Amino acid sequence: MKIVCGVLMFAPLLSPQRPQMPGRLSVTSDPPGAAITIDKQRMNQSTDYTFVISPGRHAVTVVAPALPKCATPLAVTVRSNAVALIHCAASGWSGPTYK
């Protein structure tokens, strides 16, 4: 009984139960309209597009005949409440930059 009361009294000190605030990932390309894959998951959207995404590390690829170098995954760390911008061109990936 004492343990239960103790746990309840100090519950706010335990790890927070709310999910972390999401981040945003903006994927652009030149030319636009390329297929996007995030964490090996093919997205229904094509570039340019901004996703709401969980904070952490994600692997992004962009597939289009004009963009062969972006088929290699780019590791992007997304932060809470921040927008990570990545851009794909014929020369390859640029970014991420954060806003």
Added chain:
Amino acid sequence: MNHSKRRVTRSTVVSGVFYAGIVLLAAVMWKYTGYINSQPYIIAPPSDPLALSKAQDAYASVNNLLTTLGTGLLAALGLFVTRGDKRRAIGPRIWLAVLSAVCVCVSLYWGYISSQNVEWAIETSIGSLELDMFQVPRQQQFHAMLLGVFFFADFVRRDLVQTD
């Protein structure tokens, strides 16, 4: 003297095991909540914000309904356990009432997590309720409630059979 002492010892052990079980259950649910709330997700912004808003309203309504049913069930349990002739021993049937109360408390906990996560979704403009962090607590809330109702019904049935 020895008999009474043995009964006290047994009662202490049963209480200890019960509270240890409750603490273990709480710890497991706490860790499980942390696990489902930390699952990765990728969401496209909602194409129809009105549809999402209606889905959130429906989600909240079911949550409220289950919470109301849960608190009602706890009240009914209290009534059944304390009513009638005090000399009439409840005996082993009390465990059905206890199991029912625990299940309803688990259901109320998941209801709290559900409402907290939907509040978070509204606040952060998450465009979907199809994530584990919304669906798992909702299912847990419903299934724990269903189990609580089952134990309650069995408790009441046995109570009525004994009364007759």
